[in-house]
Amino acid sequence: KSTWRAQTSAKADQCVISPSTFPENMPVGGLITVSIYTQKVSVHNCILLVHGADNEERLTHCNVMFHQVFNDPVHGHVELHPLLCKIIDTPQFQRLRNIKQLGGAYYVYPGASHNRFEHSIGVAHLAGQFARTLKERQLELGIDDKDILCVEVAGLCHDLGHGPFSHLFDGNFIPKVRPGHKWKHEEASIAMFDHLMRENGLENELDEDDRVFIKEMIFGPLEPETSERKEWPYKGRTKDKSFLYEIVSNKRNGIDVDKFDYFARDCLHLGMKNSFDHCRFIKFARVCKVAEDGQPDGEWQICIRDKEVSNIYEMFHTRSRLHRRAYQHKTNKIIELMITEAFEKADKHIRRKGSDRELILSETIDDMEAYTKLTDHIFDEILNSSSADLKEAREILQKVVTRKFYPYLGQIKRQQNQNITEVSKIDFGMKHKNPIDYLRFYKKDDSNKAFRFSDDQVSDFVLPRVFSEQWIRFYCRKSLTNDDLKAARETFENWRQTVLHPEVTFSS
Numbered sequence: 001k002s003t004w005r006a007q008t009s010a011k012a013d014q015c016v017i018s019p020s021t022f023p024e025n026m027p028v029g030g031l032i033t034v035s036i037y038t039q040k041v042s043v044h045n046c047i048l049l050v051h052g053a054d055n056e057e058r059l060t061h062c063n064v065m066f067h068q069v070f071n072d073p074v075h076g077h078v079e080l081h082p083l084l085c086k087i088i089d090t091p092q093f094q095r096l097r098n099i100k101q102l103g104g105a106y107y108v109y110p111g112a113s114h115n116r117f118e119h120s121i122g123v124a125h126l127a128g129q130f131a132r133t134l135k136e137r138q139l140e141l142g143i144d145d146k147d148i149l150c151v152e153v154a155g156l157c158h159d160l161g162h163g164p165f166s167h168l169f170d171g172n173f174i175p176k177v178r179p180g181h182k183w184k185h186e187e188a189s190i191a192m193f194d195h196l197m198r199e200n201g202l203e204n205e206l207d208e209d210d211r212v213f214i215k216e217m218i219f220g221p222l223e224p225e226t227s228e229r230k231e232w233p234y235k236g237r238t239k240d241k242s243f244l245y246e247i248v249s250n251k252r253n254g255i256d257v258d259k260f261d262y263f264a265r266d267c268l269h270l271g272m273k274n275s276f277d278h279c280r281f282i283k284f285a286r287v288c289k290v291a292e293d294g295q296p297d298g299e300w301q302i303c304i305r306d307k308e309v310s311n312i313y314e315m316f317h318t319r320s321r322l323h324r325r326a327y328q329h330k331t332n333k334i335i336e337l338m339i340t341e342a343f344e345k346a347d348k349h350i351r352r353k354g355s356d357r358e359l360i361l362s363e364t365i366d367d368m369e370a371y372t373k374l375t376d377h378i379f380d381e382i383l384n385s386s387s388a389d390l391k392e393a394r395e396i397l398q399k400v401v402t403r404k405f406y407p408y409l410g411q412i413k414r415q416q417n418q419n420i421t422e423v424s425k426i427d428f429g430m431k432h433k434n435p436i437d438y439l440r441f442y443k444k445d446d447s448n449k450a451f452r453f454s455d456d457q458v459s460d461f462v463l464p465r466v467f468s469e470q471w472i473r474f475y476c477r478k479s480l481t482n483d484d485l486k487a488a489r490e491t492f493e494n495w496r497q498t499v500l501h502p503e504v505t506f507s508s
Contacts, residue, residue: 070121074264078125081149083205084156088121091372092160092196096120098375102266103165104335105326107400111269112326116159116166119265123248126257127155130247130282134302141287141300147237147244150210154217154248158258160196161188163365164376165339172340177347177362186249188365190215190222195368212236217248242299243287252301253438255281255312263318270326276315284308288450290440303440303450312436334405334475338396339379346382346393407485409474409492 068085070078080088087093096116105112131151135143162185163169170185193215197203206214213236216222221233232239250256260278267274284305291298304312326332343361351358352374354367361378364370382390383397399405440450474492476485 072118072122072125074122074261074268075125078121080121080124081128081152083149083202084124084152086200086202086205087153087156087196090196090200092192092199092368093117093120093157095372095375096159096162098377099162100165100376101262102270102326103168103332104339105270105329105332107335108329108332109270109326111271112266114265114269116162119261120156120159122261122265123158123258124152124156126260126278126282127248128152130257130285131244133282134243134285134287138287141243142240143244146210147241150206150213150236151217151244151247153206154214155257157193157196157214158189158218158248159185160192161185161190161371163188163371163374164343164378165336168336168340169343172336173343174362174365176340176344183365186219188368188371190219192368192371193218195372209236213244217245220249220251239297240300243302246302253435255315255435255439259315259319263315263322266322266326267318270322272321272325274318276318277311278315280308280311281315286442286447288440288442288448290450301440301450303442306441306443306453309436309441309453312439316435328471330408330411330473331405333473334408335400337475338400338406342382342393342396342400343378344393345396346378346390349387349389349393350378350381404479406475406477407480407488409476409489410496411471411473412496413469413471 067079067081070080072078094117099116100106100112101114101116101119102109102112128148128151131143131148134141135148161170163173167185170183170188174181174183194211197206197211203211212222213234216234216236222235223233225233232242234242234245237244246252246256248256249258257278260276260281263276264274264278266272281304284307286303286305287300288303289298290301290303347361350361352361352364352370353359354364354370359367359370361374364374379397382393383401385394436453439453441453442448442450476488480488
């Protein structure tokens with residue numbers, strides 16, 4: 001029997017036990033007792049004071065890592081770094097448990113009850129898996145453990161800034177109540193990340209450059225674009241690691257692990273088939289230097305095997321199918337419209353305490369202390385309120401829960417001459433552009449040379465004719481009898497027939 005006693009210094013932050021650290025005179029089959037005394041979840045470069053079988057004291061290095069395992073319905077057993085576990089166990093991250101991934105779609109699809117919490121864990125897992133695969137396949141890239149950790153943290157924290165009902169808040173509500181205020185949830189994500197690290201004493205877990213790198217992976221360049229800005233706009237990592245910025249939120253072509261997770265997760269909970277295989281994409285991904293578009297030096301970009309082009313188009317077909325059948329579902333959109341109207345009417349009467357004052361609902365995005373206290377629960381807060389100030393908002397939400405939705409009359413395709421801002425948009429992630437034009441491929445026999453796929457190299461069965469379309473939908477805010485609804489739809493259909501006339505124009 002041998003007893004090991006491990007003592008760590010206060011500065012230690014990581015420790016891992018491996019068989020190679022056992023003393024040479026350790027008897028085979030002997031009982032080993034290891035005690036690690038530390039205030040932290042993990043310790044680093046730990047030195048063990050070993051009492052061997054002959055009671056001789058010896059010093060030996062020990063590597064011990066305490067990872068936590070999550071059983072995810074999409075990715076199976078997911079193992080996360082201790083720092084990620086610390087972030088998860090904060091109030092700022094736990095609020096994501098109460099923010100629906102698909103907003104109002106839960107009122108259409110009963111299975112769509114998943115939240116931003118589990119999606120964020122899934123993205124962190126895929127981000128780490130992707131970075132490790134690139135590291136193992138291409139050692140010359142110089143990817144180190146800190147790079148991988150930062151990529152995982154960015155994946156975990158990329159959605160910290162989502163408000164109630166996800167995109168309903170930043171895409172519908174804020175533009176309505178604060179017109180002209182250009183704000184998106186990614187801004188709140190990096191602000192919430194700073195707030196989370198500061199409020200929970202985690203700032204010393206990462207260097208300043210690493211924290212900047214994480215925020216850049218979520219948001220993009222942190223400094224506004226100017227004519228004087230340097231060619232390489234990022235500060236967290238140098239240009240030779242440009243490919244790392246394509247893993248979590250790919251600004252180049254929109255193909256990233258965020259999409260991989262939400263396609264797989266949304267399909268699972270919506271009961272739809274997912275024909276895209278993200279594991280194959282990661283398996284056949286490779287980093288190549290791409291020199292073009294007036295860049296003599298080029299940048300290191302994530303490229304994919306040429307034979308995987310059909311799999312990538314399947315990803316975009318999956319995206320399109322999700323938009324048509326769920327995200328842009330006519331009932332889902334009217335539910336989100338009604339919830340948005342209720343929030344508008346409740347805006348000045350829903351308050352949260354911020355760092356120095358109380359803020360109304362639409363002001364919470366300016367103060368992360370207040371924003372932390374904002375989740376989907378404001379729906380029930382309004383619905384169950386007895387306040388006279390919330391009467392109008394409450395009546396709208398009562399219609400939602402009793403399924404007395406605004407009547408749907410029909411839809412038409414938006415034409416180029418129609419000046420209408422509120423439309424249902426379906427695209428491949430880059431508006432009217434083909435994302436494949438911004439992705440580079442490599443061949444098996446020349447894996448270091450990147451090239452662009454042209455349309456004539458893709459099967460006509462796979463290649464879509466257009467990459468974006470917009471629809472204008474018509475609803476009636478008033479309740480209608482069956483006869484009135486029938487008459488209204490007939491009137492709409494007769495009017496729709498005139499849309500093709502060139503003299504017909506629209507205004508907002």
